[in-house]
Amino acid sequence: xxxxxxxxxxxxWQPERWRDFYFRxxxxxxxxxxxxxxxxxxxxxxxxxxxxxxxxxxLERAGKEVLLGSLILVSQPxxxxxxxxxxxxxxxxxxxxxxxCLRSISGRPHAxxxxxxxxxxxxxxxxxxxxxxxxxxxxxxxxxxVAAIAAAVPEVVIEMFGFGRVPLAISARCYHAxxxxxxxxxxxxVCDKDLDGLVVRTLENQEFLTVNGxxxxxxxxxxxLHDLGELERGGVRSLRLSPQxxxxxxxxxxxxxxxxxxxxxxxxxxxxxxxxxxxxxANGFLHGAPGFSFVMPEQAVE
Amino acid sequence: MELICPAGTPSALRTAIEAGADAIYCGFxxxxxxRNFPGLNFSRRELSEAIAFAHRRGVKILVAINTxxxxxxxxxxxxxxxxxxxxxxxALILADIGLMDYAARxxxxxxxxxxxxxxxANPDAIAYxxxxxxxxxxxxxxxxxxxxxxxxxxxxxxxTEVFVFGGxxxxxxGRCSLSSYATAKSPNMxxxxxxxxxxxxxxxxxxxxxRLGGFTINQFAPDEPAGYPTxxxxxxSTELGTGYIFEDPVSLDATALLSALRDAGVSALKIEGxxxxxxxxxxxxxxxxxxxxVLDSGGEAVVTSLKPFTEGQASTVGAYRKTWR
Numbered sequence: 124x125x126x127x128x129x130x131x132x133x134x135x136w137q138p139e140r141w142r143d144f145y146f147r148x149x150x151x152x153x154x155x156x157x158x159x160x161x162x163x164x165x166x167x168x169x170x171x172x173x174x175x176x177x178x179x180x181x182l183e184r185a186g187k188e189v190l191l192g193s194l195i196l197v198s199q200p201x202x203x204x205x206x207x208x209x210x211x212x213x214x215x216x217x218x219x220x221x222x223x224c225l226r227s228i229s230g231r232p233h234a235x236x237x238x239x240x241x242x243x244x245x246x247x248x249x250x251x252x253x254x255x256x257x258x259x260x261x262x263x264x265x266x267x268x269v270a271a272i273a274a275a276v277p278e279v280v281i282e283m284f285g286f287g288r289v290p291l292a293i294s295a296r297c298y299h300a301x302x303x304x305x306x307x308x309x310x311x312x313v314c315d316k317d318l319d320g321l322v323v324r325t326l327e328n329q330e331f332l333t334v335n336g337x338x339x340x341x342x343x344x345x346x347x348l349h350d351l352g353e354l355e356r357g358g359v360r361s362l363r364l365s366p367q368x369x370x371x372x373x374x375x376x377x378x379x380x381x382x383x384x385x386x387x388x389x390x391x392x393x394x395x396x397x398x399x400x401x402x403x404x405a406n407g408f409l410h411g412a413p414g415f416s417f418v419m420p421e422q423a424v425e
Numbered sequence: 426m427e428l429i430c431p432a433g434t435p436s437a438l439r440t441a442i443e444a445g446a447d448a449i450y451c452g453f454x455x456x457x458x459x460r461n462f463p464g465l466n467f468s469r470r471e472l473s474e475a476i477a478f479a480h481r482r483g484v485k486i487l488v489a490i491n492t493x494x495x496x497x498x499x500x501x502x503x504x505x506x507x508x509x510x511x512x513x514x515x516a517l518i519l520a521d522i523g524l525m526d527y528a529a530r531x532x533x534x535x536x537x538x539x540x541x542x543x544x545x546a547n548p549d550a551i552a553y554x555x556x557x558x559x560x561x562x563x564x565x566x567x568x569x570x571x572x573x574x575x576x577x578x579x580x581x582x583x584x585t586e587v588f589v590f591g592g593x594x595x596x597x598x599g600r601c602s603l604s605s606y607a608t609a610k611s612p613n614m615x616x617x618x619x620x621x622x623x624x625x626x627x628x629x630x631x632x633x634x635x636r637l638g639g640f641t642i643n644q645f646a647p648d649e650p651a652g653y654p655t656x657x658x659x660x661x662s663t664e665l666g667t668g669y670i671f672e673d674p675v676s677l678d679a680t681a682l683l684s685a686l687r688d689a690g691v692s693a694l695k696i697e698g699x700x701x702x703x704x705x706x707x708x709x710x711x712x713x714x715x716x717x718x719v720l721d722s723g724g725e726a727v728v729t730s731l732k733p734f735t736e737g738q739a740s741t742v743g744a745y746r747k748t749w750r
Binding site: 203 | 493494495496497498499520521522523524526527543544545546547548549550552553556557568569573576595596597599600601602603605606607608609611613614634638640641642643644657659660661662663664665666667668670671672744750
């Protein structure tokens with residue numbers, strides 16, 4: 124049975140909203156795994172850390188497996204210390220989002236997030252031999268690569284990014300600060316104004332990308348509802364739902380209903396469109412097409 | 426400090442050597458390297474000849490095999506590693522962890538450099554590569570300030586190499602899917618970013634526009650030269666206004682920071698541009714050779730004009746000064 128996992132909240136939500144979001148996920152969402160923690164910007168972390176123990180406890184009591192996500196880009200001394208400390212504190216698994224983590228936890232069981240470059244079976248086997256028990260693969264991988272990797276490491280739970288704006292790049296420069304004519308050091312946390320990220324349009328007014336602090340994401344929302352059969356046949360055992368500013372409990376229920384055959388993919392997608400309106404869906408990466416595109420199963424070339 | 430120069434062709438390689446390179450980095454003419462453009466790079470035989478030519482002149486050759494092997498085709502990259510070793514490459518520049526593992530196990534004596542594509546941006550990540558694969562040098566991502574570079578150089582057991590000129594990546598290198606989002610071609614998988622195959626220019630009422638994969642990247646007035654639509658160097662708008670949201674179309678020139686980089690303990694300076702022509706290679710290499718000679722004799726490098734070689738006719742010191750963030 125394909126698992127559902129909830130990725131870390133990427134955006135700078137108000138801490139109480141963040142906490143209440145997770146309480147509701149614990150109580151109502153049919154997800155098996157929840158990855159928590161501030162993975163984008165270490166400046167934000169103190170605000171969430173305060174609520175983290177209560178969130179973890181509530182999720183675990185509800186039977187969810189909790190993963191603790193590391194930062195995607197580790198550079199400051201403080202961040203290095205926090206990353207090393209993560210390895211010490213974890214009751215649950217660390218989700219490695221930067222190879223820096225491996226220095227402190229290599230050999231011990233851990234998860235790997237969609238920000239670590241695992242593009243082939245040799246890299247996957249390397250990580251598996253050093254303790255990776257679940258791997259969320261890079262979203263830009265085509266299905267053929269996903270299947271080859273899954274076949275090479277059948278003992279590892281292979282996960283694909285199935286819903287949410289797709290993380291495309293990470294930087295040391297803060298683009299939120301930059302558009303507000305500020306810099307990362309004096310950012311005033313302007314990223315907290317954009318609960319779903321800040322949309323970037325082309326000069327011809329086409330929606331293109333999303334800025335979230337130091338992270339750049341797609342404008343389009345990944346939606347792999349129509350690809351679930353292919354993913355399952357390809358050995359994928361878990362689907363990651365990345366939180367957007369919408370009813371993620373309903374999103375999780377929709378994916379669960381389609382996976383369990385209670386709803387077909389078309390109806391599921393219409394349902395998602397009602398939950399998260401006005402954002403185009405995309406699954407191009409999986410089909411070797413430009414990431415922003417949406418390829419319907421009958422159009423897909425085997 | 427060693428001067429590491431790019432060569433996309435055998436003749437560019439000879440030019441770079443004559444202009445004063447200490448080492449050349451280059452790749453095979455296939456998808457195993459991150460400058461996989463048509464007509465560029467070296468066949469197996471050309472590389473062997475280039476290595477022999479360079480060694481006779483006391484110059485080193487570093488072979489970049491720095492894309493991430495495609496699943497079910499890993500052998501192609503492993504063959505590239507074997508062939509580069511057999512051709513007596515002085516070092517391999519690798520990014521994929523599985524390929525580093527292969528090289529370390531099958532060619533334990535071969536010098537390994539960690540590619541900028543491996544995004545080893547702090548001493549712990551670098552130490553992991555050193556301890557696990559015996560890496561001898563790391564090419565640092567272009568997102569670090571000079572003080573950060575100095576701190577890294579003090580702490581790590583391997584040599585450090587930094588970019589001083591050329592195209593500037595503003596996102597962590599090797600971890601960027603912007604290009605494949607728009608075009609299906611990615612630096613990590615196909616070894617290209619913002620590929621020419623997906624570029625179009627159109628004439629508009631206001632002048633011209635450049636497009637990548639159907640997305641307008643920039644617009645130009647009739648008398649303005651139309652730049653190449655590298656995705657992250659485009660002009661876009663948000664509800665806060667219009668402009669170069671990610672980075673201006675400038676390139677890196679760290680001439681003014683050479684003595685600071687030397688004081689920071691950097692071992693090697695890298696010039697970007699394997700896809701650039703011989704005039705670029707000659708002009709830029711000569712400039713930095715001269716700058717290093719001046720530095721060695723106790724002077725400060727003079728920032729002479731490298732404008733003709735810079736993107737957008739303007740340059741920046743990029744992330745080396747912390748105000749960039």
